[in-house]
Amino acid sequence: xxxxIYGGTFNPIHYGHLRTAVEVxxxxxxxKIIFIPAGRPPFEKHGLAGAGxxxxxxxxxxxxxxxxxxxxxxxGTRGKSYSVDTVARxxxxxxxxxxxxxxxxxxxxxxxxxxxxxxLVSLTNMxxxxxxxxxxxxxxxSPFLKGVRKRxxxxxxxxxxxxxxxxxxxxxxxxxxxxxxxxxxxxxxxxLIAAGRNIKYLLPDSVKSYIISNxxxxxxxxTGKERFL
Numbered sequence: 001x002x003x004x005i006y007g008g009t010f011n012p013i014h015y016g017h018l019r020t021a022v023e024v025x026x027x028x029x030x031x032k033i034i035f036i037p038a039g040r041p042p043f044e045k046h047g048l049a050g051a052g053x054x055x056x057x058x059x060x061x062x063x064x065x066x067x068x069x070x071x072x073x074x075x076g077t078r079g080k081s082y083s084v085d086t087v088a089r090x091x092x093x094x095x096x097x098x099x100x101x102x103x104x105x106x107x108x109x110x111x112x113x114x115x116x117x118x119x120l121v122s123l124t125n126m127x128x129x130x131x132x133x134x135x136x137x138x139x140x141x142s143p144f145l146k147g148v149r150k151r152x153x154x155x156x157x158x159x160x161x162x163x164x165x166x167x168x169x170x171x172x173x174x175x176x177x178x179x180x181x182x183x184x185x186x187x188x189x190x191x192l193i194a195a196g197r198n199i200k201y202l203l204p205d206s207v208k209s210y211i212i213s214n215x216x217x218x219x220x221x222x223t224g225k226e227r228f229l
Contacts, residue, residue, distance in 0.1 A: 004033035060206040
């Protein structure tokens, strides 16, 4: 089975995340995508809703899609969450499956600063997706794209090609993939909420209802322990 691993804070999850998951699954013939809300990210983030809230929002957003699942693998871990540790655990759990770790150009550019990046790319295939404000050509300086020509990256940016695969390590493949550029950001959604503005059509109604019901991302919201619904 081909399984996509889609991690992030999902603070909150929105249509940009969901559309990306659908397109990556279709392009790479993934039978399942597992959404993994981060527990405690290595770098503290301002305005991060509690793990329970973010888990509940993702679960609400993917309800009804038989190819989407959600995991508590990071939320249930004490201490900070590191992708290499998460993927290693999933590698043991899905021994007979091929894993595809999904991340944006911006995150991939930061990969050298992550914990054990060389080990991470030896454990899973990597899917690097387009992101508004970033270009595939920016990846030319990445140590993990040796052998990928600058012209190939430029062709992706210009829309001449839709995807490209390469050997990212001795054991795994890397995939560069263009996805629909929905210029939606979680930070913008949070700012709209804080300003009392409408967020309809930026995320599923079920997530919007959850945010309103729990008064998330407002001055009245207090981060604490939230129960899983």
